[in-house]
Amino acid sequence: MHKEDTLTKNQQIIFDLIDKSPEPMKAYSILHDVQKKGIKAPLQVYRALDKLVEIGKIHKIESRNAFIACHNSSCQVSKATAFSICEICEKVTEISSASLSKYLTNFKDKDGMKYSKYNLEFFGLCKKCR
Amino acid sequence: MHKEDTLTKNQQIIFDLIDKSPEPMKAYSILHDVQKKGIKAPLQVYRALDKLVEIGKIHKIESRNAFIACHNSSCQVSKATAFSICEICEKVTEISSASLSKYLTNFKDKDGMKYSKYNLEFFGLCKKCR
DNA sequence: TTTAAATTGTTATAATATAACACTATGTAA
DNA sequence: TTACATAGTGTTATATTATAACAATTTAAA
Structure with a gap:
């Protein structure tokens, strides 16, 4: 790989x-x-x-x-990425959640289409900034 | 609104x-x-x-x-967006899936943190380009 | 109606990213 | 080992995306 x-x-x-x-x-x-x-x-x-x-x-x-x-050791996720971003301090953390990646990898759109590649960015406030 | x-x-x-x-x-x-x-x-x-x-x-x-x-009539999704993008023809479609938005809105990270705002971009080939 | 907030118009410039071309290193196959 | 293809490098110039700063105008609410 x-x-x-x-x-x-x-x-x-x-x-x-x-x-x-x-x-x-x-x-x-x-x-x-x-x-x-x-x-x-x-x-x-x-x-x-x-x-x-x-x-x-x-x-x-x-x-x-x-x-x-990238801080995920598993290679599959390199094209299936998810991050959380703090809107105040701009801290960014890569999310490694097996259930999230499973859900998104298996997600089918209206036409039944699957996508192995995606990028997800969550926005909110981190622990410190809350 | x-x-x-x-x-x-x-x-x-x-x-x-x-x-x-x-x-x-x-x-x-x-x-x-x-x-x-x-x-x-x-x-x-x-x-x-x-x-x-x-x-x-x-x-x-x-x-x-x-x-x-935006082609979603419901206002909640305006800060919780999902799209599919064709890597050949660059066609972009907004995904309106109640289950997807429910899943992501309820998603909690390792620290138990929820994010009401997110942006998700799926990549793949559209029907025509497949 | 006056006053604050939002919007506009304008010039200049900052920040992000790629084109084109000549050259160099690296690995593979004859 | 040579020669060939592929990937990487160095360089100049330029394209693309986005914002700063400031004055003028419109709008909507008190």
Whole structure:
């Protein structure tokens, strides 16, 4: 499976940065942080991000245009993602719920259509902000 | 409830355009189409879009940066949205499933936290593209 | 009717993302 | 080992998406 694939230099630098970050990181903030490592252009960042998303090492939080490392060990969920987002402090947490992913993976629309790929973003207030 | 609110001129022009469109519309494509009606600047479009999203008349498809009219009559779902997106033709359909919205509205995360607001995007192939 | 709130119009600019092209590294097959 | 395909890199330029700041106007409620 893909997750074990060796990352290239740029991919590794950018993954390490995102993985260490306690919060989702934006592309240009990543760019700023890796310039000292020789990554100078937005495209270098976006290419690494694209690849990391593709292989499931990171996820994009669509509503925030930001990226976080995947913390689900199981590979199936890399294209079936769910997050909770605090509307005050912007804390983002990946939800790993077997019942949720089972429900959504088995969900059929009006036409009986199933979708193995989805992205779900819940919004509310986190513990601290409540 | 908000949906019955009267729209302002710009909001009405932009809502009508989106409502008539068979597919999600992007902000600058909207701008292009409404220039003949006197809306000349991006900000005029974004302001109307923000308001229309806020009152639930339209939804933003986050993964596409595009906007579609809401076709659910019930107001509760305006902040609890679900869509299917065809990865080939980009057709987007709003899903109105009582069981889905019930499941997600009642979903509790590890900490027992519930979220009344969410956005779900399913990806796959539509009937035509399969 | 005056006053607060929302909306508008406008210019400028910020933030996010991709096109195009030349070059380099890496793995695979002859 | 060579040669070939594939993926990744570096670079410049540019496209796309979105907001800041400020003055003027409209609207609706007290």
